[in-house]
Amino acid sequence: MALRSCSALERLFELAVVLTGAMDQGLxxxxxxxxxxxxxxxxxxxxxxMQRQLSQALRCTPRNVTDLVDALEAAxxxxxxxxxxxxRATLVSLTEQGKAAASRIQGEYGKLAASVFADLSESQxxxxxxxxxxxxxxxxxxxxxxxxxxxxxxxx
Amino acid sequence: MALRSCSALERLFELAVVLTGAMDQGLxxxxxxxxxxxxxxxxxxxxxxMQRQLSQALRCTPRNVTDLVDALEAAxxxxxxxxxxxxRATLVSLTEQGKAAASRIQGEYGKLAASVFADLSESQxxxxxxxxxxxxxxxxxxxxxxxxxxxxxxxx
DNA sequence: TATTGTTATACTCTATAACTATA
DNA sequence: TATAGTTATAGAGTATAACAATA
Numbered sequence: 001m002a003l004r005s006c007s008a009l010e011r012l013f014e015l016a017v018v019l020t021g022a023m024d025q026g027l028x029x030x031x032x033x034x035x036x037x038x039x040x041x042x043x044x045x046x047x048x049x050m051q052r053q054l055s056q057a058l059r060c061t062p063r064n065v066t067d068l069v070d071a072l073e074a075a076x077x078x079x080x081x082x083x084x085x086x087x088r089a090t091l092v093s094l095t096e097q098g099k100a101a102a103s104r105i106q107g108e109y110g111k112l113a114a115s116v117f118a119d120l121s122e123s124q125x126x127x128x129x130x131x132x133x134x135x136x137x138x139x140x141x142x143x144x145x146x147x148x149x150x151x152x153x154x155x156x
Numbered sequence: 157m158a159l160r161s162c163s164a165l166e167r168l169f170e171l172a173v174v175l176t177g178a179m180d181q182g183l184x185x186x187x188x189x190x191x192x193x194x195x196x197x198x199x200x201x202x203x204x205x206m207q208r209q210l211s212q213a214l215r216c217t218p219r220n221v222t223d224l225v226d227a228l229e230a231a232x233x234x235x236x237x238x239x240x241x242x243x244r245a246t247l248v249s250l251t252e253q254g255k256a257a258a259s260r261i262q263g264e265y266g267k268l269a270a271s272v273f274a275d276l277s278e279s280q281x282x283x284x285x286x287x288x289x290x291x292x293x294x295x296x297x298x299x300x301x302x303x304x305x306x307x308x309x310x311x312x
Numbered sequence: 313t314a315t316t317g318t319t320a321t322a323c324t325c326t327a328t329a330a331c332t333a334t335a
Numbered sequence: 336t337a338t339a340g341t342t343a344t345a346g347a348g349t350a351t352a353a354c355a356a357t358a
């Protein structure tokens with residue numbers, strides 16, 4: 001049983017490597033990195049955010065966000081604007097170009113997902129998702145050690 | 157169907173993030189990074205390798221291997237020695253300390269795998285592995301675009 | 313006193329290009 | 336001429352610490 005779960009984990013890591021590689025390659029063709037795409041993705045889903053909120057959503061330091069937003073701003077994908085009530089804070093918003101990039105990313109993500117699971121039946125897909133979800137729950141809220149905290153709430 | 161495969165891919169990426177996070181954390185507690193652990197892992201499985209072979213196995217540039225081996229050598233985990241027949245080449249081998257590190261990594265990997273799949277029945281695990289394997293094959297040798305090359309042969 | 317974002321500094325992984333020693 | 340590994344340089348992501356402006 002130990003051997004079988006080890007090789008299962010190995011295959012799962014292999015799949016993760018291939019999938020993230022495919023995604024990184026697609027992003028690179030658009031001049032994006034994964035970290036920068038994550039910023040765009042968050043802004044696309046949640047609207048303008050403070051840098052502080054971005055650092056929490058991305059689980060990185062505020063210092064890191066400064067550089068990411070700098071790069072995206074230089075590329076014309078986001079803009080910084082003063083927060084309406086808190087003069088310490090900066091609001092980061094998608095530009096029109098940034099919104100277009102988010103839509104393209106969304107479309108390509110969908111195509112990747114469709115091609116990845118193309119050959120699976122509905123029931124196979126459901127079983128697979130069930131195992132993934134169960135594994136995630138066990139890892140995040142399981143009885144043993146808590147490996148990683150859950151996704152932070154960055155709602156305004 | 158498109159929506160369902162999209163959310164399936166999202167969940168799979170989430171799982172990949174949690175798993176690699178757990179692994180990186182475990183490695184960091186031993187003063188290792190993922191890239192350095194991969195070097196140790198290759199040497200553990202295949203014995204002493206030339207830096208050239210390591211660069212092919214890790215899919216990175218020879219320049220990158222120089223730094224990785226430098227760091228591991230400084231930590232006392234590997235040694236460089238001249239190649240017996242090719243005076244241009246350098247053989248990288250695990251030290252006793254490096255072998256011990258490899259064994260510990262192997263043990264902790266097994267524990268992680270066991271805890272990840274602990275609640276699954278044999279048949280559930282088999283189904284899951286089947287889906288992962290099928291997806292990998294489709295991505296690597298599928299009819300569409302070839303996303304990533306397969307694992308290189310670095311046998312001596 | 314606490315928080316937001318910055319400057320300063322550093323580490324890790326990655327890459328290309330030019331170079332030395334050897335094949 | 337080609338290969339193995341290095342130096343030199345660069346970019347990207349990450350981190351801690353100290354600091355200014357503001358709450």
